[in-house]
Amino acid sequence: MTKFEIRDLRADVLIGADERQEILKGVDLTINSGETHAIMGPNGSGKSTLAYAVAGHPKYEITGGDVLIDGESVLEMTVDERARAGLFLAMQYPVEVPGVSMSNFLRSAVTAVRGEAPKLRTFSKELQGSMSGLNIGSEFAARGVNEGFSGGEKKRHEILQLELLKPKLAILDETDSGLDVDALKVVSEGINRAKANSDVGIMLITHYTRILNYVTPDFVHVFAGGRVAESGGPELADVLEADGYERFAKAGASQ
Template sequence: MATLDIRDLHVEVDTEDGPKEILRGVDLTVKSGETHAIMGPNGSGKSTLAYSIAGHPKYKVTGGSVTLDGTDVLGMTVDQRARAGLFLAMQYPVEIPGVSVANFLRAAKTAVDGESPKLRTWIKDVNDALEGLKLDKQFAQRSVNDGFSGGEKKRHEIVQLDLLNPKFAVLDETDSGLDIDALRIVADGVNKFTSQGDRGLLLITHYTRILRYIKPDFVHVFVAGRVADEGGPELAEQLEAEGYDKYVRAATV
């Protein structure tokens, strides 16, 4: 069983007024086969956690640890983290004009696996992944995220998840900007990933609507850079009914 373990994580970013601490001691453990949902108001540190795990240079870790099966993740470069089995679906995927989806996916797969996929089986795998996300085969010839709709960008992220098949996936507000049909398609793709039984998922979201399609084992409430509460799926329903007010008030006391 693989384990992603986050202990007493402190992270800061540089601002015009100097360094600002965003994460203030986060503890979280995700094991293979588990789906964890992170919920919380804007500015609570959810995306900061995602990008810190992935190794974004904007976020400076000032304390704590992140380990994957006991190995120090924070000491790895971004590409080493990907090869170790970590994946981040970004909230705002980057446009790469001039680079086709097909070339991007094959380059990513080669970089993660350390060898190029066999062309004949790879084409079939790509087409199957696109079909599963209700994307036309011609989608592979378009430039990465260039002119994509919000739904296309998010579905492309899940195509990557399918083909790269990491140990642990961190999905940063993958549901934002999706209509109900696109949400179901994306959720089906995520459920295909977790159905393998030995993959871990950290799902960051503001809303419970995606949790109607992707059932979490654990729910964590983020407020002011800390985990303010934890529980099972019933906690998400409580948040839907009551909101985050009581946690925000407690954090400001």
């Protein structure tokens, strides 16, 4: 059982050389192995900042609080050390890495996380199996990472990484954005498969409830004003779908 804890986390975004803005204003959240927590909230509430600050993006500076995996703080770790400790971030806007084939990238990542290089034949079988489950053609293995991929293909590649790396905690930053219904179903099935195969804890950041029709959350948290404003079960997502975020956005603006 893995416990991921965010304790009173505060963070600034660096706007310029001498300018910063506080975005996270005391975030508290605990995710255990096998749990799915949906983070929902209005634009500008700090959801993506939370994801990147936890992952170690240099644009965001932690000013208070802590982030722990099984009681060990990750804040002094480098980005790659956080990944080896079990953190995974599926980015909202995956970047292209021309000249690095997808298969080489994935095998290098798996080697770094697992601590030893998988045998080529074994890894090839594992890779092709996961690609098939995500409707990714075998020819993509030789292409540059995300190079020329459509938005949906990039998002499926993020879930392919999730399946292969088997992290302890996966932060999925608006993985559903830009997906049509068919791609959403494929991506959701990949998330559910990864969870079933590794008991990963999931922080699922989203604006909409449509992905929650396929990936059932154990908890839903409303994020507003740089903190968790309200928490509940899956039924809270239905309330948000019906009523929107207006009251939370107003409360956040007044803080």
